[in-house]
Amino acid sequence: MIQLPPRMTVAQGAGETPMSLCSRNAMLVGRTARDFCKDAGFEFQGVVDGDAIALQRLAHRCRADEAALKANATVHQGGLRYSVGGQALSREVLSRKKVRICPHCVSSDIEVGHGPQ
Numbered sequence: 772m773i774q775l776p777p778r779m780t781v782a783q784g785a786g787e788t789p790m791s792l793c794s795r796n797a798m799l800v801g802r803t804a805r806d807f808c809k810d811a812g813f814e815f816q817g818v819v820d821g822d823a824i825a826l827q828r829l830a831h832r833c834r835a836d837e838a839a840l841k842a843n844a845t846v847h848q849g850g851l852r853y854s855v856g857g858q859a860l861s862r863e864v865l866s867r868k869k870v871r872i873c874p875h876c877v878s879s880d881i882e883v884g885h886g887p888q
Contacts, residue, residue, distance in 0.1 A: 783835045821846030
């Protein structure tokens with residue numbers, strides 16, 4: 772798989788989740804996150820599930836730090852079990868229906884100018 776040229780990638784934010792990085796890179800090139808991943812030969816669901824191969828491919832494609840992506844991933848452990856940062860969680864405590872943001876982080880991103888405009 773070919774890396775995207777630097778001008779076609781966004782800078783990886785500190786503590787950024789793989790889903791966020793994938794979505795921001797997809798937006799920059801005018802694709803959905805699912806289509807962006809398909810174009811690169813892996814599935815967005817793998818990114819969502821913290822699949823090691825999907826994260827490796829995302830990191831390579833987007834010129835990102837693979838270890839940081841893995842550290843910030845929600846990893847599907849099977850069934851209704853997940854982990855985040857080594858902390859075991861059940862599906863009941865995860866909510867993906869609502870988008871949540873940190874106002875401080877968004878303000879900082881706007882100030883610094885990272886990401887698609």
